[in-house]
Amino acid sequence: MNFTKPRVLFLLMISIGFCTTASAKPDKVDGMNVPFGRIPQEIVNNHYPRSYFPGTEKLGAEEMRITALGTGMPNQSPSNVAACFLVELGNGEAFLFDLGTGSTDRLAPLEGDFSRLNKVFVSHLHTDHVGDLSALWVGGWIQGRYEPLHVYGPSGSAPELGTKHHVDHIREAWAWDVTSRAGTLPNAGGELVAHEFDFSKTQVVYSENGVEITSFPAIHIRDGSVSYRLNWKGLSFVFGGDSVPNKWFEKEAKGADVVVHESFFTPEQWMEIAGFPYKEAYWVTSKIHTPPEAFGKLMSMVEPRMAVAYHYWNHRDVEFDIYERIRSTYDGPLTLADDLTVINLTKDNIEVREVVINHDSWPQGTSREWDTAPRGEPATSLMSKWLEDGKLEGVVPPPKQPME
Ligand SMILES: [Zn+2]
Numbered sequence: 001m002n003f004t005k006p007r008v009l010f011l012l013m014i015s016i017g018f019c020t021t022a023s024a025k026p027d028k029v030d031g032m033n034v035p036f037g038r039i040p041q042e043i044v045n046n047h048y049p050r051s052y053f054p055g056t057e058k059l060g061a062e063e064m065r066i067t068a069l070g071t072g073m074p075n076q077s078p079s080n081v082a083a084c085f086l087v088e089l090g091n092g093e094a095f096l097f098d099l100g101t102g103s104t105d106r107l108a109p110l111e112g113d114f115s116r117l118n119k120v121f122v123s124h125l126h127t128d129h130v131g132d133l134s135a136l137w138v139g140g141w142i143q144g145r146y147e148p149l150h151v152y153g154p155s156g157s158a159p160e161l162g163t164k165h166h167v168d169h170i171r172e173a174w175a176w177d178v179t180s181r182a183g184t185l186p187n188a189g190g191e192l193v194a195h196e197f198d199f200s201k202t203q204v205v206y207s208e209n210g211v212e213i214t215s216f217p218a219i220h221i222r223d224g225s226v227s228y229r230l231n232w233k234g235l236s237f238v239f240g241g242d243s244v245p246n247k248w249f250e251k252e253a254k255g256a257d258v259v260v261h262e263s264f265f266t267p268e269q270w271m272e273i274a275g276f277p278y279k280e281a282y283w284v285t286s287k288i289h290t291p292p293e294a295f296g297k298l299m300s301m302v303e304p305r306m307a308v309a310y311h312y313w314n315h316r317d318v319e320f321d322i323y324e325r326i327r328s329t330y331d332g333p334l335t336l337a338d339d340l341t342v343i344n345l346t347k348d349n350i351e352v353r354e355v356v357i358n359h360d361s362w363p364q365g366t367s368r369e370w371d372t373a374p375r376g377e378p379a380t381s382l383m384s385k386w387l388e389d390g391k392l393e394g395v396v397p398p399p400k401q402p403m404e
């Protein structure tokens with residue numbers, strides 16, 4: 001039995017007397033920006049530390065790191081925010097699969113390079129899978145992205161139900177925000193680009209630098225939900241968006257290395273937790289989602305090197321029941337993912353651990369590339385003169401350096 005009950009470890013660091021005034025630019029290690037003052041170490045002979053401290057480990061040339069950033073529900077619990085998995089490759093690339101509400105809170109303390117976090121693959125347009133797109137778009141731009149944020153996602157049954165429409169309207173909805181930052185931040189980092197594809201086809205939707213990502217249909221309430229498989233250097237990661245067990249998933253995930261799929265609450269749990277009547281509870285848990293026994297049956301068909309269950313609150317009052325129900329139909333390698341569960345994958349090893357985060361951590365500082373990326377005119381003329389004239393003079397300290 002390979003059961004991992006992840007534990008979120010919290011490192012509380014109390015810093016007394018900040019005295020730095022210089023900007024903490026990242027260091028360059030092997031051409032990558034890493035947090036200031038931190039040197040990532042190589043892992044030899046699979047000798048991983050018990051916990052993963054962000055930025056301290058160098059990925060091998062043929063290694064994948066998968067971090068669960070959100071494993072919960074649209075109605076969030078402090079322990080489990082909504083769906084998001086980060087995949088980092090040994091070639092320096094990073095891919096986000098879904099970006100549910102709250103997930104960017106988990107992303108920041110990883111202290112990663114936000115200029116690399118520029119590709120999101122969304123499974124469908126429920127808030128618990130895309131709710132933090134605007135947070136990464138603007139937050140990531142401030143924190144180091146100087147190129148566009150690319151959002152890959154499915155079409156729907158009509159143009160207004162597809163990813164492009166959703167993304168275009170995020171851009172419109174945040175016009176006040178984005179135009180107000182012009183000039184201060186690099187131009188291109190403020191761009192948000194949709195790559196919509198036909199949800200009904202099994203097809204390669206991304207192919208660059210040896211990374212191939214295939215989309216295939218998922219069955220979830222209405223047209224327009226997909227799952228993904230990422231292949232790179234003989235390693236494979238499958239991300240199931242919300243779905244009932246389906247034939248496309250069985251085929252595309254078959255024999256893959258790390259296979260993530262939802263495993264929802266049982267109807268009885270959902271009645272108790274959410275107060276739903278049985279009919280509605282059964283509909284939600286078993287008609288549009290995958291209950292634990294069904295997750296187990298599906299994984300018995302798929303036979304992954306590691307099955308990963310998510311999409312419930314991993315609380316003690318439900319997790320043992322969920323575990324037992326999965327085990328009634330599946331006896332292979334299993335991880336019940338929690339927020340900040342991290343999986344290192346190589347051809348000969350799978351390591352499942354927890355990330356240790358510092359609640360007071362600062363995200364990695366912006367890079368030299370961000371400093372020098374082209375900018376437009378500063379947003380100095382966006383307010384009315386009468387409003388500008390309302391400033392109290394002599395209250396804000398004057399600059400200590402020349403401003404030109
Ligand atoms: Zn959904």
Ligand SMILES: [Zn+2]
Nearest residue numbers: 126128129242
């Ligand atoms: Zn969902």
